[in-house]
Amino acid sequence: MRQNPRAAVSTNHQERVEWKSHARLTASVERERYLLHRLTLHPETEAVFVDAFLKPPLYSLAFERGFGTLYTAAYHPNDLSVELLWPGRKWKNHLVDFQAGSLQVTYPDQALLY
Incomplete structure (x- = not known):
């Protein structure tokens, strides 16, 4: 599938929804709209934008339906680092000196896999 190079965000679908029931269950289209609105209507810092991924509707504990968020990754190309994020936890590593x-x-408890 060819990706749209102008797409500013991505959720559980790319370009168009191909699996409608999956998109409904994961709220993929709604989350895409939420992200696009944040980028275009709400000027905010990078930290505030990344923090939004750790709260609903982007962060999900719906593991019983198979669609929970395990972690969020924030890539920082300027300093060649990556942060893995959870609510209240952060783990940063540099790609040049990876540890x-x-x-x-x-x-x-409500997020435990069965």
């Missing part, structure tokens, strides 16, 4: 490691994350 392997592990981090234990506890999800709320």
